[in-house]
Amino acid sequence: MATLVVYESAFGNTRTVAEAVAAGLGDGTEVVDVASAPPLADVVADLLVVGGPTHAFGMSRPQTREDAASRGGTPPATGIREWLEASGPVALRVATFDTHTRRPNLPGTAAKAAAKKLRALGCTVVADPEKFWVHGDQGPLLDGEVERARAWGAGLAQAATARPQHRR
Numbered sequence: 001m002a003t004l005v006v007y008e009s010a011f012g013n014t015r016t017v018a019e020a021v022a023a024g025l026g027d028g029t030e031v032v033d034v035a036s037a038p039p040l041a042d043v044v045a046d047l048l049v050v051g052g053p054t055h056a057f058g059m060s061r062p063q064t065r066e067d068a069a070s071r072g073g074t075p076p077a078t079g080i081r082e083w084l085e086a087s088g089p090v091a092l093r094v095a096t097f098d099t100h101t102r103r104p105n106l107p108g109t110a111a112k113a114a115a116k117k118l119r120a121l122g123c124t125v126v127a128d129p130e131k132f133w134v135h136g137d138q139g140p141l142l143d144g145e146v147e148r149a150r151a152w153g154a155g156l157a158q159a160a161t162a163r164p165q166h167r168r
């Protein structure tokens, strides 16, 4: 199965999760930073996985990325929000995840927001959006989250192959 994992990360935690998810997905999985990702409409994959940090209850925005940079992070110039918003209709099987501060456990998740956008673009969401917990803003990930991400990736591989393909 050809799978592309596209992630956004300012402090490295979402990248770590993306790499663990890819390891769980197995052979044929490519991981790319959103800054290097092809336009969504050009993605050819059996499954697309999109992950980003939760910023201000959803996907990052220019202002929240500036905030992340001011706190020592290295966010991309544009994030998954802009990557998705730049696309016209596309029919891919997709799954989304985010990283999320454990305490306080604030409402709103980037993964749900990304899944909503992808569905609106015509994609089929093959699994519930998943969140992975970090300590504070900078991390690290909570104990066990890398292993959980790997297991989630392995489960995604099964979910994706179990469902009918929807192609443009």
Ligand SMILES: Cc1cc2nc3c(=O)[nH]c(=O)nc-3n(C[C@H](O)[C@H](O)[C@H](O)COP(=O)(O)O)c2cc1C
Pocket (backbone or CB within 6 Å): 008, 009, 010, 011, 012, 013, 014, 015, 052, 053, 054, 055, 056, 057, 058, 063, 064, 065, 067, 068, 071, 073, 099, 100, 101, 102, 105, 106, 108, 134, 136, 137, 138, 139
């Ligand atoms: C500007 C800013 C806003 C944030 N807002 C939220 C939030 O609303 N909810 C939350 O759980 N975490 C929030 N966080 C914490 C991020 O989720 C955390 O920095 C991120 O998961 C770390 O991922 P990364 O290492 O890949 O950047 C925020 C962080 C920043 C920098």
